[in-house]
Amino acid sequence: MAGALKLGMVGGGQGAFIGAVHRMAARLDGHWEIVAGALASTPERALASGEELGLAPDRIYSDFATMAQAEAAREDGIDAVSIVTPNHVHFSAAQAFLEAGIPVICDKPLTSNGADASALQSLVDSSGTAFVLTHNYTGYPMIRQAREMIERGDLGALRLIHVEYIQGWLSEDLESEGDKQAGWRTDPSRSGAGGAIGDIGTHAFNLVSFTTQKQVERLSAQLHRFVEGRRLDDNAHVILDCSGGTKAVLLATQVAPGYENEIRLRISGTKGSIEWNQSTANTLRFSLLGGAPQTITRGGPTAGATAAASSRIPGGHPEGYLEAFATLYTEAATLIRGGSAPLLPTVKDGVDGVKFVEACVASSKEDGAWQQL
Ligand SMILES: NC(=O)c1ccc[n+]([C@@H]2O[C@H](COP(=O)([O-])OP(=O)(O)OC[C@H]3O[C@@H](n4cnc5c(N)ncnc54)[C@H](O)[C@@H]3O)[C@@H](O)[C@H]2O)c1
Structure with a gap:
């Protein structure tokens, strides 16, 4: 080819x-x-x-x-x-x-x-x-940097994960006003059993498994519908128990006015913590116990090989959403040409995401009862 x-x-x-x-x-x-x-x-x-x-x-x-x-x-x-x-x-x-x-x-x-x-x-x-x-956020160099650091043990044994995906665009009943994207997203026959939890919660869930390589073993969820008449959740609070005793909290909302696509991931282990925000996607905050926070920059001297491999231009010039998405397409080309692309999200990740949505819905129906994954 x-x-x-x-x-x-x-x-x-x-x-x-x-x-x-x-x-x-x-x-x-x-x-x-x-x-x-x-x-x-x-x-x-x-x-x-x-x-x-x-x-x-x-x-x-x-x-x-x-x-x-x-x-x-x-x-x-x-x-x-x-x-x-x-x-x-x-x-x-x-x-x-x-x-x-x-x-x-x-x-x-x-x-x-x-x-x-x-x-x-x-x-x-x-x-x-x-x-x-296309879980495209996995293509961000600083998300891959986080995965590399966690795999290397830079944070020690993982204790806590706080992940959130916060939007505000569904704060009103757009589906009744003919907004097509709101229409199918809030329709169970086209979206599935989850609203916000499926639309953006799956990205947050995938970021947890991608960066930490941990299995989510069970979860407890509360899903809410704030907009009157809406048929699916527009807000989700989820507690996740991960392999190895790591505890996670996941928030996904589409009803926080003024927020666009605020994705924040914080992970803490016995030795240190990292934090990544999509709005400052070219940097990763890294802090060690007893030390001052450091900023790792995409293209900078403290970024590792994995981040470098998914970067295109020198540090200081921002890369963003499109480049992260493009990394998945480039790796897909490698895969289809017969090469290896081990970081690409697979059908198994997709199955896990759908199971996550359905477990959240089931848990929420029973007022947060634990569901095994
Ligand atoms: N990865 C991301 O960051 C991200 C962001 C947004 C949406 N998505 C996902 O992408 C998908 C589309 O979302 P969107 O926001 O672009 O929706 P959209 O409503 O803007 O676009 C959907 C398109 O699909 C077409 N379509 C519907 N049924 C079809 C059919 N049977 N055959 C051919 N075309 C058909 C529609 O005509 C429309 O052009 C969803 O699954 C959504 O979850 C992912």
């Missing part, structure tokens, strides 16, 4: 959010070109969206099933497909492409329910076809 790999996309049509981000991220390092798509839920919008992107007319598809068959039959068919639809479509779209032998890059949460998640994992395992889940 010389040159750029060929990417198809399902979802990400006109007015969609994350599809455009995937396209920018895929192109950033030159490993992908977008050549095909079934970009929207109606044939008319799929056509208009494909034309707007300048796709060849014969590679603009009205639905993903036709696209999977047609691309698999072409000599110059796509090397992978990105699935960036609402959650309930992930499973059937991924299935269509995996069964056609086409690698899949899928956004989170993996599926809208646990049965689909397990079925998808079986399909990935039996097909042997590459599958990548």
Whole structure:
């Protein structure tokens, strides 16, 4: 596979959010070109969206099933497909492409329910076809730095994890005002059993397992619905017991006015602590017991090899969300070309995320009763 790999996309049509981000991220390092798509839920919008992107007319598809068959039959068919639809479509779209032998890059949460998640994992395992889940925050150099330091034992034995993902955009009933993104996110038939806990709580949960490499063994959750008439949670308070006795608290909210995408991760061990915030993504705070806090900077002298490998430009010039996303696409290209990409989130991470959502919902229904994971 010389040159750029060929990417198809399902979802990400006109007015969609994350599809455009995937396209920018895929192109950033030159490993992908977008050549095909079934970009929207109606044939008319799929056509208009494909034309707007300048796709060849014969590679603009009205639905993903036709696209999977047609691309698999072409000599110059796509090397992978990105699935960036609402959650309930992930499973059937991924299935269509995996069964056609086409690698899949899928956004989170993996599926809208646990049965689909397990079925998808079986399909990935039996097909042997590459599958990548875009938990994009794992691509940040300073998140990878945190993982490297924890693995090396810089913090000692881990005691505490505080992770939060705080938004405010669903503070009002946008779903009743016709906001499409609010509409499917608050609809159980399209989002799944979780609202905020599935939409952003899964990212926070994944950050815990990615950085610490610990298993969450059980959890107790309280999910809340603050906006009247809303059908899914818009706020979540979760306590997690992790392997090795590490205790974690996870907060996810979409009803904190004035907050955009405030992601904060603090991890403390017997020797020291680290703290990372998405709003200052190029730095990691590191403090040792009895010492003054230090700031590790992306590209700076105290950042390690893992951070360097996922950086593009010298320290001091900010990198951010798009670059972190692009790292996943670049590693996906490595994987699909037959190389190894051990830090990429997998279908197993996706299954864990869906189990996490369903365990939070079950726990909350029983007023926070512990649920094993
Ligand atoms: N990784 C992240 O940071 C991140 C951020 C936002 C969203 N997401 C995830 O990405 C997915 C999409 O979210 P969004 O905010 O972009 O949603 P969106 O509503 O903005 O866009 C969804 C797109 O999918 C299309 N679509 C719906 N059904 C389809 C079908 N059957 N075939 C083809 N296209 C179809 C819609 O027409 C639309 O173009 C969700 O699973 C969401 O959880 C991830």
